[in-house]
Amino acid sequence: MINIIKEMVGGRVLCFFFLFLVVGVVHASEDNLQPYRTGFHFQPLKNWINGPMYFKGVYHLFYQYNPYGPLWGNISWGHSISHDLVNWFLLEPALTPTEPYDITGCLSGSTTILRGSKPIILYTGQDVNKSQLQNLAFPKNLSDPLLKDWIKWSGNPILAPVNDINPSQFRDPSTAWMGPDGKWRIVIGSEIKGQGTALLYYSKDGYNWTRSDNPLHFSSETGMWECPDFYPVSNVGKNGIDASFQGNNTMHVLKVSYNSHEYYVIGTYDPKTDLFLAVTHDFRVSNTQFQYDYGRFYASKSFYDSAKQRRVLWGWVNEGDSQSDAIKKGWSGLQSFPRSIWLSDTRKQLVQWPVEEIKKLRGKEVNMENRELKGGSVLEVPGITASQADIEVLFSLTNLSDAELIDSDMFDPQLLCARKNASLSGSFGPFGLLVLASKNLTEQTAVFFRVFKGPNKFQVLMCSDQSRSSIAEEVDKSIYGAFLDLDPLNEKISLRSLVDHSIVESFGGEGLACITARVYPKLAIHEHAKLYVFNKGTKSVTISSLNAWTMNKAQIAPMGQDTIAF
Ligand SMILES: *[C@@H]1O[C@H](CO)[C@@H](O)[C@H](O)[C@H]1NC(C)=O
């Protein structure tokens, strides 16, 4: 099950995400009972993410959270802080449902740092009638570096669903950006006249907001948009840009959430007219491209990290086991490892890569170089803790004249991965990694490539195949896929997988496509998990290099007396 409860509202299906509580912190001795708890993916999170931010030397992560029980309810803003995006201290929730305008939930929203270094939270509250209202909160004590306490503004709600806005389809205010007229702007997710819409609002002060006559963007091809994110990306490098940046050499990204996926378009934005024009493509329900992640990843948010001049993206990765499993575990939901995000050299798509701080956690390393992997081979990569690992592998191919033909460039990559799963031999591929595999390979999660000759060019397919990930039957065993925009004759094909007990986060083509999977092995747990590199195609491929590291556990703990020095 994917934690979605569907409610009929005015004849439309509305999805709410039902979450579970992480009860306390699991101690080392409980590890054996908790084979799916992660070592370096942030955990006490449920549900979709709120607005992360960097403020005065501290990263703040806010997330949807139920502080009182293992089922959805009392939806609050969990709050954790970090100096490095790796190790975290858990604080008390920043916002809990206390007021008529948020009494049935403090739903998603964002943070913005206003002029004079004043952070605010804009969030959606839900009242007793499930009407969604936008609200504002600010820190109680700006001198407190942890920003522990937040105060809801006495003037809340700042925006109510009026006129053509359906009260149950009005949520998730974005981070605000400032235009050349000195006014702040935000977008809010909605559905107007059956069309997914990013409503646009203006404010001089961050408190008093008025709606623009025109939305920033909408699509007649999709329904409700959730968690809109709107930000500039540089045309000339990987550095991130603040949302309010005004200057040349940028494009803009609009990301919205629908259909359980994160879709983005790249376009041009004129802050004088607030016209956003999609350049390469636009939002469609049938998009098989232009997703942040082609696996399990939703309701993400990005923020500009001024300390390292990068844009950092987080997504919520929900569970693929059952509700009763979640109750047994006592927790549900993870965050992706934070990723840097930037515009590719072709400027046609986004690229993502785990933030560099991940290297802090790398322990024992093993590697391989220039190794031919003959058709039909499976090679164990011994020597690391394969249940908690960071793996980078680079494949090179020569002479693709025998690549299989595909008759169209228009295949749905996910369908193609399902039809040609890891068990089916081809000529070039499947080759890649078998992670969280049991000794006899009964359990395995295959992350692999196939190369085809299409009508116009070679096509590189990347797949993450969970169909054999567990001998348990009642868990999700999806097969995910994406095409990589690279030339396999002249470029190496890279794969990076972050393996963390029950999550496999994979980056193909140096971040051109990301696929996140949740898996629940029964045999391949703890020290029984193994790592293999394989080639089930008939043609040889070369492993140019393979580096794999045992990952140490991140410190994710409540803030205590001994951490007062933070
Ligand atoms: C919400 O919190 C209250 C305590 O404040 C608790 O009694 C109630 O069971 C909680 N509801 C859920 C669904 O967790």
Ligand SMILES: *[C@@H]1O[C@H](CO)[C@@H](O)[C@H](O)[C@H]1NC(C)=O
């Ligand atoms: C909720 O709906 C009821 C019935 O329509 C109405 O009387 C009440 O005022 C509403 N409450 C709020 C907070 O809007």
Ligand SMILES: *[C@@H]1O[C@H](CO)[C@@H](O)[C@H](O)[C@H]1NC(C)=O
């Ligand atoms: C605000 O935070 C600072 C730094 O932690 C602290 O010294 C000060 O006492 C706090 N002020 C109040 C009113 O709590």
Ligand SMILES: *[C@@H]1O[C@H](CO)[C@@H](O)[C@H](O)[C@H]1NC(C)=O
């Ligand atoms: C809010 O902004 C609108 C439009 O700019 C203005 O007409 C109104 O007076 C403002 N209200 C307050 C309370 O500042």
Ligand SMILES: *[C@@H]1O[C@H](CO)[C@@H](O)[C@H](O)[C@H]1NC(C)=O
């Ligand atoms: C952007 O480029 C134009 C034309 O080259 C120039 O006139 C303008 O000053 C530039 N704007 C900024 C903010 O750099």
Ligand SMILES: *[C@@H]1O[C@H](CO)[C@@H](O)[C@H](O)[C@H]1NC(C)=O
């Ligand atoms: C490429 O492979 C094909 C088929 O195996 C072979 O006929 C051809 O000679 C090879 N070309 C080169 C340049 O090696």
Ligand SMILES: *[C@@H]1O[C@H](CO)[C@@H](O)[C@H](O)[C@H]1NC(C)=O
């Ligand atoms: C994988 O592909 C093989 C060969 O086409 C097929 O027999 C098998 O059912 C597939 N497995 C899954 C889980 O789809």
Ligand SMILES: *[C@@H]1O[C@H](CO)[C@@H](O)[C@H](O)[C@H]1NC(C)=O
């Ligand atoms: C693989 O190992 C498991 C556990 O030891 C066993 O139950 C299963 O039968 C084995 N499968 C094969 C094909 O040997």
